[in-house]
Amino acid sequence: MILLLGILLVLFMVKVYVISTIFAEEIKTIQKRDPAARSVFEVILLYQGLHALIHHRIAHFFYRKNHFLTARWISQVSRSLTGIEIHPGATIGRRFFIDHGMGVVIGETTVIGDDVLLYQGVTLGGTGLEKGKRHPTIGNTVVIGTGAKVLGNITIGDNAYIGANAVVIKDVPPNSTVVGVPGRITKQDGKKIDVSLDHIHVLDPIMQTVEALEKRLDALEKKTKP
Numbered sequence: 037m038i039l040l041l042g043i044l045l046v047l048f049m050v051k052v053y054v055i056s057t058i059f060a061e062e063i064k065t066i067q068k069r070d071p072a073a074r075s076v077f078e079v080i081l082l083y084q085g086l087h088a089l090i091h092h093r094i095a096h097f098f099y100r101k102n103h104f105l106t107a108r109w110i111s112q113v114s115r116s117l118t119g120i121e122i123h124p125g126a127t128i129g130r131r132f133f134i135d136h137g138m139g140v141v142i143g144e145t146t147v148i149g150d151d152v153l154l155y156q157g158v159t160l161g162g163t164g165l166e167k168g169k170r171h172p173t174i175g176n177t178v179v180i181g182t183g184a185k186v187l188g189n190i191t192i193g194d195n196a197y198i199g200a201n202a203v204v205i206k207d208v209p210p211n212s213t214v215v216g217v218p219g220r221i222t223k224q225d226g227k228k229i230d231v232s233l234d235h236i237h238v239l240d241p242i243m244q245t246v247e248a249l250e251k252r253l254d255a256l257e258k259k260t261k262p
């Protein structure tokens with residue numbers, strides 16, 4: 037019995053060593069981006085985002101060798117264990133981090149750059165039953181807030197920030213912040229965008245009309261005040 041426990045312990049330590057070597061970059065990223073992560077051991081043991089990524093790297097290997105059933109099986113086992121569903125076909129860059137994780141879905145033709153951070157409940161999905169490239173392409177250093185949905189074959193530019201619960205269905209230029217449903221750009225290159233003046237990044241024409249009406253109403257109220 038003691039011998040068996042000893043063997044299991046050694047196997048476990050070997051596994052921890054292998055993961056900490058192969059996924060050193062990702063572990064460092066987690067420690068950098070999540071102040072709650074205190075040690076490498078804690079990250080390896082408890083971070084579902086890391087577990088999902090490890091499973092995905094293995095599933096993606098089988099997917100690329102055309103072993104689609106094995107790949108999907110690994111991906112589904114991972115989903116049961118982590119609550120994160122990454123299709124084995126998805127291409128994911130370096131230092132990827134899914135924080136909290138539960139409820140994340142990443143579609144088959146998604147392409148994700150380096151240093152991307154997703155929070156729980158993010159969907160990188162398709163919009164219908166179309167075939168071919170039907171999921172988003174996410175640039176480098178993009179952050180996608182909790183519950184956000186990024187849908188269709190669109191491109192999210194480098195350094196973009198997608199706000200919590202946004203629904204994004206159109207391309208997003210680099211260095212922009214997008215919020216709302218449907219997503220509208222509120223900031224670009226560090227500058228706030230006045231939606232009423234912006235005719236290039238029109239993502240929500242209804243919102244613009246409402247805002248224009250609001251301004252006219254304010255002006256009328258001021259005029260008619262005694």
Ligand SMILES: CC(C)(COP(=O)(O)OP(=O)(O)OC[C@H]1O[C@@H](n2cnc3c(N)ncnc32)[C@H](O)[C@@H]1OP(=O)(O)O)[C@@H](O)C(=O)NCCC(=O)NCCS
Nearest residue numbers: 155180181182197198199200201202213214215216222223
């Ligand atoms: C979008 C976000 C990054 C804020 O970016 P910011 O550039 O600092 O934006 P501001 O706070 O200046 O807000 C700009 C406008 O967008 C609105 N806004 C901000 N976040 C929003 C959101 N998620 N949904 C809708 N509107 C939002 C603000 O009310 C503000 O509106 P106003 O100009 O009419 O007053 C942030 O609010 C967010 O959603 N972060 C996600 C964080 C997350 O998911 N954390 C998970 C932890 S577990």
